[in-house]
Amino acid sequence: MTAKLAVFISGNGSSLQALIDAIRMKVLAARVEVVVSNREEAFGLVRAQKAGIPTRHHPLSPYSEAGRPRSEYDADLARIVGEYKPDWIVLAGWMHILSRAFLDRYPYRVVNLHPALPGQFPGAHAVEDAFAAYRRGEIKQTGCMVHLVPDEAVGAGPVIGTTEVPIYRTDTLETLRNRLQQAEQVLLVQSLQRLIVGDEEIEEEGEES
Numbered sequence: 001m002t003a004k005l006a007v008f009i010s011g012n013g014s015s016l017q018a019l020i021d022a023i024r025m026k027v028l029a030a031r032v033e034v035v036v037s038n039r040e041e042a043f044g045l046v047r048a049q050k051a052g053i054p055t056r057h058h059p060l061s062p063y064s065e066a067g068r069p070r071s072e073y074d075a076d077l078a079r080i081v082g083e084y085k086p087d088w089i090v091l092a093g094w095m096h097i098l099s100r101a102f103l104d105r106y107p108y109r110v111v112n113l114h115p116a117l118p119g120q121f122p123g124a125h126a127v128e129d130a131f132a133a134y135r136r137g138e139i140k141q142t143g144c145m146v147h148l149v150p151d152e153a154v155g156a157g158p159v160i161g162t163t164e165v166p167i168y169r170t171d172t173l174e175t176l177r178n179r180l181q182q183a184e185q186v187l188l189v190q191s192l193q194r195l196i197v198g199d200e201e202i203e204e205e206g207e208e209s
């Protein structure tokens with residue numbers, strides 16, 4: 001079975017690229033059906049187009065400027081994505097928090113990549129926050145995780161995988177960010193493969209009984 005992915009991005013798309021490469025190398029049994037970005041200038045959209053993947057731009061500003069609630073943006077997002085019938089929604093550097101208007105349409109089907117370990121540094125500035133905590137002597141290492149997003153809580157939900165990442169005395173924010181991103185790319189591919197294999201096993205059990 002080839003799993004159908006919808007990948008949400010907001011920026012550079014290095015984790016999207018890792019998925020594209022893993023699929024090409026046949027280490028991930030999936031296909032990216034669509035890449036959605038809230039930002040038109042996101043470089044990840046160029047990566048998707050180069051790989052022949054359909055892209056959609058879904059900006060928040062027309063909604064906020066018209067005073068429309070976030071739930072309408074999220075409901076429209078779910079409608080756009082629904083056209084591609086994805087098995088999994090992958091948040092690979094998606095910088096919006098999804099509300100129930102989206103999540104209720106995809107229960108336990110939204111996978112988030114986050115550059116911190118469970119229970120540490122939620123939100124959009126996790127790497128900066130970890131680096132500052134290291135400088136204050138509060139932590140010696142950080143890490144990344146892949147987890148499911150069951151509701152609106154940031155960073156919550158069943159954890160699929162984690163990787164610890166060391167912080168060195170000589171690190172700058174940029175060297176730490178690069179090390180984390182390399183770990184994230186491997187972890188994202190492994191975690192998705194685990195979820196996809198899990199689906200196949202459930203299907204096979206259904207066939208046997």
Ligand code: GAR
Nearest residue numbers: 011012013014015093113114115123
């Ligand atoms: C990744 O490090 C991802 O974990 C992070 O944004 C980066 C996107 O990089 N996501 C979050 O912080 C979500 N809270 P990319 O666009 O190069 O894949």
